[in-house]
Amino acid sequence: MADTKISTHSLADLKNTTDDALGNYLRGLKFEQDNTKLDVRLAIGYASVVIAAATFAADYKLGWEATKTWTAVAVVAYALLNGAFTYWMWAVEKGCAFAGINVVSKTKKHDPTYYLTVSLADSDSRQITAPFTTWFTADGYFVAKPFQQWLASSIEEIGNADSKNALRDQREDLAAPSPEVELIAQSNGTT
Amino acid sequence: MFSSLGNLQPRQLAAQVLNFALVLSTAFMLWKGLSVFTNSSSPIVVVLSGSMEPAFQRGDLLFLWNRGQETQVGEIVVYNVRGKDIPIVHRVIRRFGGGSAPLQLLTKGDNNAADDTELYARGQSYLDRSKDVIGSVVGYVPFVGYVTILLSEYPWLKTAMLVFMALTVVLQRE
Numbered sequence: 382m383a384d385t386k387i388s389t390h391s392l393a394d395l396k397n398t399t400d401d402a403l404g405n406y407l408r409g410l411k412f413e414q415d416n417t418k419l420d421v422r423l424a425i426g427y428a429s430v431v432i433a434a435a436t437f438a439a440d441y442k443l444g445w446e447a448t449k450t451w452t453a454v455a456v457v458a459y460a461l462l463n464g465a466f467t468y469w470m471w472a473v474e475k476g477c478a479f480a481g482i483n484v485v486s487k488t489k490k491h492d493p494t495y496y497l498t499v500s501l502a503d504s505d506s507r508q509i510t511a512p513f514t515t516w517f518t519a520d521g522y523f524v525a526k527p528f529q530q531w532l533a534s535s536i537e538e539i540g541n542a543d544s545k546n547a548l549r550d551q552r553e554d555l556a557a558p559s560p561e562v563e564l565i566a567q568s569n570g571t572t
Numbered sequence: 573m574f575s576s577l578g579n580l581q582p583r584q585l586a587a588q589v590l591n592f593a594l595v596l597s598t599a600f601m602l603w604k605g606l607s608v609f610t611n612s613s614s615p616i617v618v619v620l621s622g623s624m625e626p627a628f629q630r631g632d633l634l635f636l637w638n639r640g641q642e643t644q645v646g647e648i649v650v651y652n653v654r655g656k657d658i659p660i661v662h663r664v665i666r667r668f669g670g671g672s673a674p675l676q677l678l679t680k681g682d683n684n685a686a687d688d689t690e691l692y693a694r695g696q697s698y699l700d701r702s703k704d705v706i707g708s709v710v711g712y713v714p715f716v717g718y719v720t721i722l723l724s725e726y727p728w729l730k731t732a733m734l735v736f737m738a739l740t741v742v743l744q745r746e
Contacts, residue, residue: 401584420583423583426587426590426593427593430597432597433596433600433601436600436601436604437600445613449608452608453608456604456605460601460605463594463598
């Protein structure tokens, strides 16, 4: 993974590489991934591809006149499935990078920043952001350490699972305070 | 570039293959949708010869409509010669029958000296509207169809284009 070089000017490459690393990291920490949403998308998508393939085969073997009616039915079915597919991607999945603890990632055009929205079952969702330069070298190599430290330090649940990467005394103000952080703050004499 | 595909989770790989399949199947189903809408097996055709000059040039893209079978003299129709699968674009110069009787048409290219009786299949001296005609011309875009003439005259272009499109879709994850 780390030896794959990407173009640092491609926002899509930056995001996809980071998304993949995020998944690998969280799976490595034994967070359970919930694939239901992606599976539904795959099922809808492949169903529509099968319909198109069947239409193509029927048209190739029997010709237009013989298949007219069924082609009309198939076109309508394909359009409906495609609509459902698009709806599912934009309205249900919404760029989900890791389902289970619900991590949604996104980028904004011309802004090399990784936006992560983390929502856990028992707390409100919160957004953390970091520039991609935190974990990409200038020539486009992904470096895992700073990325994992950023996640473990900013998200309490990941920090608990990966304490050696959780730099709790250096973390950002964005993250909500927790008992552990209060303790560190007290021992340092600051509040 | 390909190594990045190897790193994918099985589900992500399936999603990536799906993206590619959806591009192809959507293009095909749009074409079929247009076929259903116009009731024509081939709703868009490219003019291959100069027999309809000056109305149509080689490479013009024609849009066909095949609903309403009462074709009139003067309309330009596209038909297939029985036994051959080459679409011909010519003007209707005579019609017989129509209404409850089966409609029969005689066609001629504007730029040709004689009518199409010579072009029709052996023993056929007119077109059967419901069997032979794929549609009447209702619109056209000049010249853009020339791409397909090039593609059919230089088959390697077709291969090169397909390979290029496949690679772009598989390697991009936008």
